[in-house]
Structures are given as structure tokens and as C-alpha cells.
Amino acid sequence: MTITIRSVEKKFGRYPALNKVDLEIADGELLALLGPSGSGKTTLLRTIAGLEFPDAGQVLFDGEDVTFASAAARRVGFVFQQYALFKHMTVAKNIAFGLDVRKGKDKPSKAEIAQRVEDLLKLVELDGLGKRYPSQLSGGQRQRVALSRALAVQPSVLLLDEPFGALDATVRKSLRRELRRVHDATGVTTIFVTHDQEEALELADRVAILNKGEIEQIGTPDQVHDQPETAFVCGFVGEANCFEGQVSGGRFSAGALGLPASGVREGSATAYVRPHDFVLDDGGFEVRVDRAHVQGALTTVNATAADGRHIEISASRAEAAHFQGTVKIAARKAHVYAA
Amino acid sequence: MWRARTLDDDQTMTADTAVRRSSAPPPKGKRPLFRRRSAIPGFGLTMGVTLTVLSLIVLIPLSAVVLKAAHQSPADFWAVATSQRSMAAYRLTFGAAFVAAVINGVFGVLTAWALVRYDFPGKTVVNALVDLPFALPTAVAGIALATLYAPTGWVGQFLTPLGIKAAYNPVGVTIALIFIGLPFVVRTIEPVLRDAAEDVEEAAASLGANRVDTILRIVLPALAPAWLTGFAMAFARGVGEYGSVIFIAGNMPYKSEIAPLLIIIQLEQFEYARAATIAVVMLAVSFTMLLVINAIQAWARRFD
Amino acid sequence: MAAVQNSMKGRRRAVDDPLWAKVLIVGVVMAFLALVLILPLAAVFVEALRKGLGPALEAVNNPDALAAVKLTLITAAISVPFNAVFGLCAAWAIAKYEFPGKALLITLIDLPFSVSPVVAGLIYVLIFGLQGWFGEYLVDNDIKVIFAVPGIVLATVFVTFPFVARELIPLMQEQGTSEEEAAVSMGASGLYTFWRVTAPNVRWGLMYGVLLCNARAMGEFGAVSVVSGHIRGLTNTMPLHVEILYNEYDFVGAFAVAALLCLLAVVTLVLKTALEVGQPGMRGRGGH
Numbered sequence: 001m002t003i004t005i006r007s008v009e010k011k012f013g014r015y016p017a018l019n020k021v022d023l024e025i026a027d028g029e030l031l032a033l034l035g036p037s038g039s040g041k042t043t044l045l046r047t048i049a050g051l052e053f054p055d056a057g058q059v060l061f062d063g064e065d066v067t068f069a070s071a072a073a074r075r076v077g078f079v080f081q082q083y084a085l086f087k088h089m090t091v092a093k094n095i096a097f098g099l100d101v102r103k104g105k106d107k108p109s110k111a112e113i114a115q116r117v118e119d120l121l122k123l124v125e126l127d128g129l130g131k132r133y134p135s136q137l138s139g140g141q142r143q144r145v146a147l148s149r150a151l152a153v154q155p156s157v158l159l160l161d162e163p164f165g166a167l168d169a170t171v172r173k174s175l176r177r178e179l180r181r182v183h184d185a186t187g188v189t190t191i192f193v194t195h196d197q198e199e200a201l202e203l204a205d206r207v208a209i210l211n212k213g214e215i216e217q218i219g220t221p222d223q224v225h226d227q228p229e230t231a232f233v234c235g236f237v238g239e240a241n242c243f244e245g246q247v248s249g250g251r252f253s254a255g256a257l258g259l260p261a262s263g264v265r266e267g268s269a270t271a272y273v274r275p276h277d278f279v280l281d282d283g284g285f286e287v288r289v290d291r292a293h294v295q296g297a298l299t300t301v302n303a304t305a306a307d308g309r310h311i312e313i314s315a316s317r318a319e320a321a322h323f324q325g326t327v328k329i330a331a332r333k334a335h336v337y338a339a
Numbered sequence: 340m341w342r343a344r345t346l347d348d349d350q351t352m353t354a355d356t357a358v359r360r361s362s363a364p365p366p367k368g369k370r371p372l373f374r375r376r377s378a379i380p381g382f383g384l385t386m387g388v389t390l391t392v393l394s395l396i397v398l399i400p401l402s403a404v405v406l407k408a409a410h411q412s413p414a415d416f417w418a419v420a421t422s423q424r425s426m427a428a429y430r431l432t433f434g435a436a437f438v439a440a441v442i443n444g445v446f447g448v449l450t451a452w453a454l455v456r457y458d459f460p461g462k463t464v465v466n467a468l469v470d471l472p473f474a475l476p477t478a479v480a481g482i483a484l485a486t487l488y489a490p491t492g493w494v495g496q497f498l499t500p501l502g503i504k505a506a507y508n509p510v511g512v513t514i515a516l517i518f519i520g521l522p523f524v525v526r527t528i529e530p531v532l533r534d535a536a537e538d539v540e541e542a543a544a545s546l547g548a549n550r551v552d553t554i555l556r557i558v559l560p561a562l563a564p565a566w567l568t569g570f571a572m573a574f575a576r577g578v579g580e581y582g583s584v585i586f587i588a589g590n591m592p593y594k595s596e597i598a599p600l601l602i603i604i605q606l607e608q609f610e611y612a613r614a615a616t617i618a619v620v621m622l623a624v625s626f627t628m629l630l631v632i633n634a635i636q637a638w639a640r641r642f643d
Numbered sequence: 644m645a646a647v648q649n650s651m652k653g654r655r656r657a658v659d660d661p662l663w664a665k666v667l668i669v670g671v672v673m674a675f676l677a678l679v680l681i682l683p684l685a686a687v688f689v690e691a692l693r694k695g696l697g698p699a700l701e702a703v704n705n706p707d708a709l710a711a712v713k714l715t716l717i718t719a720a721i722s723v724p725f726n727a728v729f730g731l732c733a734a735w736a737i738a739k740y741e742f743p744g745k746a747l748l749i750t751l752i753d754l755p756f757s758v759s760p761v762v763a764g765l766i767y768v769l770i771f772g773l774q775g776w777f778g779e780y781l782v783d784n785d786i787k788v789i790f791a792v793p794g795i796v797l798a799t800v801f802v803t804f805p806f807v808a809r810e811l812i813p814l815m816q817e818q819g820t821s822e823e824e825a826a827v828s829m830g831a832s833g834l835y836t837f838w839r840v841t842a843p844n845v846r847w848g849l850m851y852g853v854l855l856c857n858a859r860a861m862g863e864f865g866a867v868s869v870v871s872g873h874i875r876g877l878t879n880t881m882p883l884h885v886e887i888l889y890n891e892y893d894f895v896g897a898f899a900v901a902a903l904l905c906l907l908a909v910v911t912l913v914l915k916t917a918l919e920v921g922q923p924g925m926r927g928r929g930g931h
Contacts, residue, residue, distance in 0.1 A: 049545060053656075070544070071541070071544045072547045077546075078541070080541070081538075087643070088560050101549075134642075150545075378827050379824060379827055379833065380832065381735065382740050384833075385733070388729070388732040389729070389736050397752075397754055401754070401758070404765060404766050449668055453669050463920075467913070468680050468681070469676070472680075473855065473859075474855075474858045475905065476882045476904045477882070479905060479908075481864075482886075482889050483687050486686055486690060486894075493682065517679060540657065540658045544658070575757055581864065599761035603869060609774070614765055615765070625758060628757065
């Protein structure tokens with residue numbers, strides 16, 4: 001199912017949570033809404049779900065206007081940050097809930113419901129745990145129950161609000177793979193909200209970066225990482241060294257650092273250089289190496305420039321050997337944005 | 340670098356040793372009765388005062404009742420405790436308290452719901468008013484209710500033509516106990532309702548449940564323990580109530596006599612043992628209610 | 644905010660109830676409370692003023708009534724501070740230390756709450772009455788406890804025993820021990836710590852507890868009725884005086900004194916609301 005968000009606005013009191021947001025989501029896509037807290041990503045998700053209603057704008061499901069349809073009518077599957085499992089019901093009853101509350105012809109037979117619950121428990125690898133209560137499960141297990149509960153009603157779109165926020169690192173990693181696997185198995189359009197850019201880049205087909213109620217950029221993980229369109233995106237996604245300086249005559253300069261900056265407006269500007277985009281270069285500017293430490297297959301080098309600026313460089317183990325004492329470095333790639 | 344020992348050093352040293360000392364063997368002389376993990380002084384004093392006052396004011400006097408009742412032979416005890424007059428009084432007291440608690444249970448939930456979930460004009464006043472039965476002397480409530488529901492009273496005059504007698508009989512007792520027990524269910528449910536996360540309701544809605552289903556299947560079951568606790572507390576309070584009931588009850592033996600009145604009547608006749616017997620029965624009921632309430636709360640925690 | 648509500652006309656959030664349900668529920672609740680609570684309250688004042696303001700004031704301004712007021716005040720003035728001090732001690736002992744049997748202790752402190760007031764009076768009659776434990780000793784020494792003021796005070800102390808403790812215990816438990824430990828580690832004595840560190844933190848809870856304790860102390864009927872001699876002018880508190888007047892069919896008199904007590908109740912409620920509004924999170928704990 002395709003989803004269209006058109007010029008959606010939402011204020012809470014005087015606080016603008018969403019500011020004319022436009023978004024197109026393709027059928028079967030796995031989209032991440034990424035941004036810092038307060039960026040409006042959860043509000044956007046809840047607006048798609050029907051848990052919030054916009055002050056202006058439209059929400060369309062497959063071209064049909066559902067802007068003011070209730071959450072129940074939209075047939076979305078929502079996975080809450082704190083799971084929102086029904087504490088007094090077993091896992092099986094939790095998962096079956098969406099089917100149990102249907103009335104009349106819509107309601108499947110008891111056997112069908114039981115079968116569906118079985119299938120879902122298998123899908124999320126929780127078979128045999130149907131009779132347990134939520135309080136008897138670990139965080140990761142509860143998350144999977146919440147997921148299968150949302151899937152039980154065969155939703156047209158699956159929405160997840162910071163699904164892995166409350167879990168510790170190892171569980172988070174394995175559940176991420178879970179989610180991708182479940183998505184590929186069911187093919188349902190999925191949107192999830194996160195503030196963890198690593199998660200967004202690893203999982204999603206496309207990432208939408210939100211800041212202060214607006215979408216700064218939408219693109220594939222590679223696109224938002226390698227071709228950030230705004231300073232915010234550049235700084236938020238991946239690591240970057242940040243240099244304030246001036247652009248004049250198509251060139252950016254900040255102290256001893258000089259970079260090409262064609263197409264950038266003259267005047268104050270900020271340049272971002274990723275740690276792995278610094279290379280040893282005799283024509284570059286001088287820095288003093290402070291320390292180097294190993295991170296996996298790479299080495300991170302902490303250096304200080306002549307003007308006292310702190311610079312972080314990432315290099316392969318072999319290259320790192322040359323970073324000793326004082327060296328000259330240059331940026332082989334940079335992103336420059338006018339202030 | 341050497342520096343002179345100052346007052347601060349002394350105090351710091353005291354603090355260090357004080358903290359360490361609490362888990363080390365106690366200083367010579369006093370061995371505390373209870374091992375304490377806290378370095379705060381005053382345990383002996385406050386605990387001593389608490390236990391002494393508790394014993395003198397509550398425990399020892401209560402034991403006087405039990406001892407007095409135990410002074411008679413078991414046969415006598417049983418005879419008084421289960422005499423026809425006593426049983427009639429129990430039926431009235433417990434029956435009326437139960438019915439009143441049920442009614443308060445229904446309206447209490449609605450009131451708590453309105454106070455927590457809605458905004459309406461006069462909400463602050465309503466909120467304050469719910470505690471009126473706590474703040475108002477029982478005798479005042481008693482005479483007010485008796486006057487209201489007497490056959491010629493404000494309310495009674497409308498009921499008489501319908502053949503309903505609301506005063507000087509069990510109905511009157513129930514009405515008075517409704518007044519008395521009103522705050523219990525409301526105030527017990529309110530905090531639970533207030534703390535309840537809304538996301539479960541949103542989850543139910545997103546899964547397709549309408550509002551009624553959500554409330555019946557998700558919200559009310561979550562409130563059940565608090566509701567039961569409030570109910571039990573209202574019931575327990577109603578069983579022992581005297582002041583608000585005595586004016587509107589008929590006080591006729593075997594018909595509209597509440598158990599506490601029975602105690603007073605025995606007292607006036609200097610039948611101390613008999614009075615103590617009925618008191619022991621009532622204490623046993625109170626004690627049981629306390630256990631029930633504790634059990635409800637333990638049962639409620641099994642899902643947490 | 645208005646703009647938001649306008650665009651959401653008829654669209655309610657998933658956790659909101661439909662308007663008709665809200666109106667119905669609020670309506671039912673208001674009607675119920677009006678019938679059960681407001682009506683009796685109004686009845687007191689109307690009956691008190693049935694013969695006009697004059698007779699009502701007279702009923703309050705005579706020696707017997709004034710003696711009853713005085714006795715009520717004295718009783719409260721003794722029992723409330725006593726129970727307040729006890730409450731502070733008990734809450735301190737329970738909140739600041741670890742020891743076995745804490746739950747049992749709290750239950751025992753709560754006992755008077757679940758005991759019928761008549762039984763509360765009975766127990767003191769059994770101890771201090773003529774045929775009681777100390778009966779002979781008291782008669783020999785011409786000390787009157789039962790059917791006299793001391794008995795009334797004792798019974799009131801019993802009945803209002805847990806009120807302050809109930810407020811302070813959860814409050815102090817919530818507040819924990821870290822501030823006191825910090826003070827002690829800096830060399831403060833126990834008393835100093837209590838006065839300067841703990842007391843300011845619990846003062847609103849204390850006031851709340853004292854308020855409820857006082858309302859009950861002044862209004863107690865059942866327990867006091869048993870231990871008092873119902874002797875007009877001597878051993879009658881205001882509630883007992885109300886009873887006497889009512890039983891003599893002096894309705895105006897009874898309701899006039901009752902009206903005074905109603906005013907006390909209203910003031911209590913107003914102060915209670917003020918405390919709750921001024922100190923958010925100050926709600927009475929776990930029902931009464």
C-alpha cells in the first residue's frame with residue numbers, strides 16, 4: 001500500500017511539531033524516520049497511524065483520504081515504544097486481540113485465530129510461549145510479541161515507534177535483523193522511527209531525516225550518508241569534522257584548511273569532512289597527532305590543528321602507522337554548506 | 340603537602356568512620372537490637388516511642404476485649420455470638436454494608452473516571468466534595484440523613500406515596516452506609532487510573548477495537564484489583580459504622596438493629612462479657628477484611 | 644488551542660470517549676453526588692435556620708453548647724499533637740531504617756482504622772471502667788477516666804491514631820534516606836538532621852495528616868459516646884450534644900450545632916484542596 005503525506009502540519013499548543021511535511025512511501029518499502037528528539041518523527045508516525053490528527057494537510061492510503069479516519073478504521077499495525085502489551089492477557093491472547101474484537105462476519109473462527117497465532121509465534125521465533133504472561137518475558141521477547149500482535153490483523157502498513165530503544169545493545173542488533181527478515185517475509189509497507197542513525201542506515205530501504213518538524217532529506221542510506229544535502233544531515237548522519245569558515249571565489253577556507261567550494265554562496269559557511277576523508281598530503285595543513293586507538297579494522301587518530309582545533313581522522317591500520325608526531329593532511333572530499 | 344588538621348578533618352573522619360562503623364561490629368556497650376544499615380541516629384528513640392505508644396494505646400487495650408470475651412466458657416461465648424438477636428444484627432450490618440459497597444463500587448468507578456479523564460465545570464468542587472464523608476462528623480451526617488429520608492423529609496415525602504420506606508429500617512441503614520463509603524472506591528481507583536499508561540488503549544484502538552471493547556477488555560480488568568480493594572475498604576468501614584447509622588436505623592431488636600448498637604446495649608446493662616463477645620466477632624471480621632485486602636493486592640501484583 | 648479543537652471537530656483521539664458518553668457519565672456522577680452528599684449538607688443548614696437566624700444562634704450560644712465546643716476543642720488540642728508526634732516517630736523509624744517485621748508494624752499502626760468506633764470505646768471501658776482492670780484503683784483514688792474527659796481524650800486518640808502516620812510513612816519512604824545520610828556524614832546530630840533536613844521535606848504531608856486527624860478528632864461520635872457519661876455541660880463533645888438535642892426533638896438546636904460542625908468540615912475540605920493544589924503530588928495516599 002502506498003502512503004502519501006501532503007503538506008501536513010501539527011501544533012501542540014504553540015509548539016510546531018510538524019511543519020508542512022511532504023512524503024511519498026512506496027508499497028512494500030521499509031522506511032526509517034530518523035532525527036533527534038523533538039524533530040517530529042513520532043508525531044508524523046502517529047499521524048499516519050491515526051493516533052493524532054493534523055491541523056492541516058492530508059494523509060492518503062493508496063490515494064484514498066484517511067486524514068481523519070480513526071486508528072481502528074485504518075488497519076494499521078502499531079508497535080509502541082514500551083510495547084503496550086496487555087499485562088493481564090497471555091501472549092497468545094495478546095496476539096489474537098485484533099482478531100478477537102472483530103464482530104460478526106469479519107471475525108475469523110476460533111480455529112483460524114489459533115492457527116494465525118501459531119504461525120506468528122513461529123515467525124518471530126517465540127513458539128511454545130503462547131501461554132506465558134508478558135511479565136514472564138524478557139524485553140526482546142516482549143518486543144516480538146508486540147510485533148506479531150500488530151501483524152496479526154494483516155495491516156496494510158506496519159508502524160514502529162523506537163522499537164528497540166528500551167533494549168540493550170546485543171538484543172537490539174539481533175532484533176534489527178529480525179525486523180528486516182519479518183519485513184521481507186511479509187512484504188508489508190513498514191515505517192519505523194528511530195534516533196539511532198546506525199539502525200536507520202542498516203535496516204531501511206530509504207531514510208527520511210527530520211529536524212524541527214521538517215524533512216531535511218530523503219534517500220537511500222548511501223545517499224544520505226555520502227551526499228548529505230544540508231548541514232544538519234551531514235552532521236547528524238555519520239561522523240564529521242566541522243569547520244567554520246568563509247567562502248569566497250569558489251573556495252572555502254578556515255585557517256590553514258582550504259577546500260574547493262563551487263556553487264556555494266559567498267560568505268560564512270561550514271565545511272564537514274568525514275574522518276576517513278582525510279589523507280596524508282604534503283600540500284595540506286599541519287596537525288599534531290595526539291593519540292591513536294584501534295577501532296575494529298580501522299584506527300582512529302586524534303589530532304590537533306595549528307589553531308587548536310581538534311580533528312578526528314579514521315584510517316586503515318596500515319596508514320595509521322604513518323600518523324606520528326606532526327603530519328600534513330588534506331581532505332579528499334568535503335561537504336560545504338552556506339550558513 | 341602537609342597541612343594542619345582542621346575541624347573539617349575531624350568531621351570528615353567522623354563521617355567516614357560513622358559510615359564504616361554501621362556495618363562493622365557495634366561500638367562497645369550497646370548492641371542494637373536490629374542490625375541497621377543506615378548511619379542515621381535515632382533508631383532506638385523513635386522505635387522505642389513507636390512501639391511503646393502503639394502497645395499502650397492500641398495493642399493492650401485491644402487485647403482487653405479479647406481477654407474479656409475469653410473469660411467466659413466457649414459455650415457461653417458461642418451462645419451470645421450466635422444468638423438470634425446477634426445474627427439478626429450481623430445480617431443487617433453485613434448485608435447493608437455489602438449492598439452499600441456495591442452501589443459505591445458502581446458510582447465510584449464512574450466518579451473516578453470522570454475526575455481523572457474529563458474536564459468539566461465544577462471539577463475542583465466535585466473533587467473536594469468526594470472527601471466530605473471523611474471530613475464531616477458522623478453524627479451530623481446521621482441526623483441529616485434521618486431528617487431527609489424520614490417519611491415527612493425532603494426525600495422521604497416523595498417516597499411515601501410510592502410505598503417506599505427509607506428510614507428506620509435496613510434501607511435507611513444502607514443509605515447511610517452509601518454516604519460513609521463513597522470516598523473509598525473513588526480514592527482507591529483514582530491513582531491507578533491516573534498512572535495507567537494510555538498506550539495500551541491506543542494499542543487496542545490500533546488493533547481495531549472500538550471504545551467500548553477497549554474499556555471492557557483492557558481498562559476495567561486493569562482496574563479490578565484497585566476496585567476490589569476499594570470495595571473491601573468501603574465494606575469494612577460500613578460494618579463498623581455507628582454515628583451516621585444510629586439515627587436512621589430503626590434500632591428495633593431483630594429487625595433494624597446494627598451490631599455496634601448491640602454492643603452499646605450490652606454495655607449499658609453492664610453485660611461486659613457479652614459486649615466483648617460481639618466486639619470480638621466484629622474484630623474478627625475486620626481482621627479478615629484486612630487479610631482479604633492484602634491478598635487482593637498481592638494477587639494484583641502477579642502481572643507486574 | 645482553539646484552532647486545534649476546531650479542526651478536530653468530531654474527531655476524537657483513540658483514548659477519548661465520545662461526547663455523549665462524557666455528558667452522560669458526568670451527569671450521572673453529579674446527580675449521584677448531589678443526592679448523596681450535597682443534599683444532607685444543605686439539609687443541615689436549612690433545618691438549623693428553619694426558625695430564623697436568632698434561635699439558631701441561641702442554640703449555639705448557651706452554656707451547654709459552649710461547654711461542648713470547649714470540650715471538643717480540648718480533646719482535639721490534646722489528641723492531634725499527640726498523634727502527630729507519634730506519626731513522626733513512627734514514620735521516621737519505618738522510613739529511615741531496615742528491620743524485620745516492618746509490614747506487620749505498619750498493619751498494626753493501621754489497626755484503629757479498621758476497628759469500629761464503638762469497639763474503640765468499649766476497650767477503654769474495659770480497662771478504666773468500674774469493673775475494668777484499673778477500676779478499683781481509680782475509684783479508691785477518686786480518679787475519673789471513663790465518663791469523664793480523660794476517657795474521651797483516650798478514645799479519640801485511639802480512633803485518630805493512624806491518621807498522621809498514614810500520611811507520613813509513604814511520604815518519608817518515598818523521600819528515602821540520602822538527604823539525612825548526607826547530613827549525618829557532615830556531622831549533624833539526629834535531632835538537628837530531623838529538624839533541618841527531614842521536617843521541611845514533610846511539612847506539607849504533616850499538615851495534610853494533621854488536618855484529617857483534626858477533622859476526625861473533632862467529629863468522632865461512636866467511640867466517645869461509649870466512654871462519655873453524656874453529662875450535659877460536662878462530658879459532652881459537640882457531636883454528643885447534637886445527639887442529645889436531636890433525641891429531645893430540639894431539631895433547631897441540634898442542627899444549629901451540627902451546622903457549626905459542617906462549617907468545620909467545609910473549612911477542612913477547602914484547606915485540603917488548597918494543599919493539594921499548591922503541592923502537586925500531595926494526594927492522600929491509598930485512600931483513607
